[in-house]
Amino acid sequence: MNKPIKPFRPPCGDCGGRCCQYTAIEIDRPVSKTAYDNIRWYLCHTDVHVFVDHDRKWHVEFRSRCENLAVDHTCRIYDDRPQLCRNHGNAEDECEYYDSPYLHYFSSREEFEHYLCSKGVDWRFKQPGK
Numbered sequence: 465m466n467k468p469i470k471p472f473r474p475p476c477g478d479c480g481g482r483c484c485q486y487t488a489i490e491i492d493r494p495v496s497k498t499a500y501d502n503i504r505w506y507l508c509h510t511d512v513h514v515f516v517d518h519d520r521k522w523h524v525e526f527r528s529r530c531e532n533l534a535v536d537h538t539c540r541i542y543d544d545r546p547q548l549c550r551n552h553g554n555a556e557d558e559c560e561y562y563d564s565p566y567l568h569y570f571s572s573r574e575e576f577e578h579y580l581c582s583k584g585v586d587w588r589f590k591q592p593g594k
């Protein structure tokens with residue numbers, strides 16, 4: 465007899481609520497000097513990071529804890545939480561407790577510049593007189 469399949473329940477109590485500590489907005493994959501420079505600018509700001517996910521989509525990330533995350537890492541508005549939260553972590557392969565969502569992660573301008581240089585990307589604008 466087949467065993468009944470148990471619904472997946474992420475171990476939120478153990479993980480420290482890591483998916484509740486940021487917001488992220490998808491951005492276009494940078495392919496121009498202006499786009500590279502915009503990302504450099506994002507990364508000049510405290511707690512603003514940029515990442516590429518496993519689908520190679522680019523995002524700007526704001527490291528900002530949700531106001532509804534309680535000290536014990538439970539959600540204070542669980543029954544009324546946004547749909548986006550409901551959709552997250554419904555499957556083991558979606559929950560970042562098990563796997564990093566990042567293909568590339570840039571937490572500083574220097575890291576991003578190093579990445580571009582390692583790819584041979586000409587990202588610098590020509591400065592007048594140089």
Ligand code: SF4
Binds near residue numbers: 475476477483559561
């Ligand atoms: S990352 Fe996964 S385990 Fe951690 S709080 Fe989010 S859904 Fe729960």
Ligand code: SF4
Binds near residue numbers: 485530533539
């Ligand atoms: S509303 Fe609740 S589930 Fe959604 S990010 Fe905030 S604490 Fe997490």
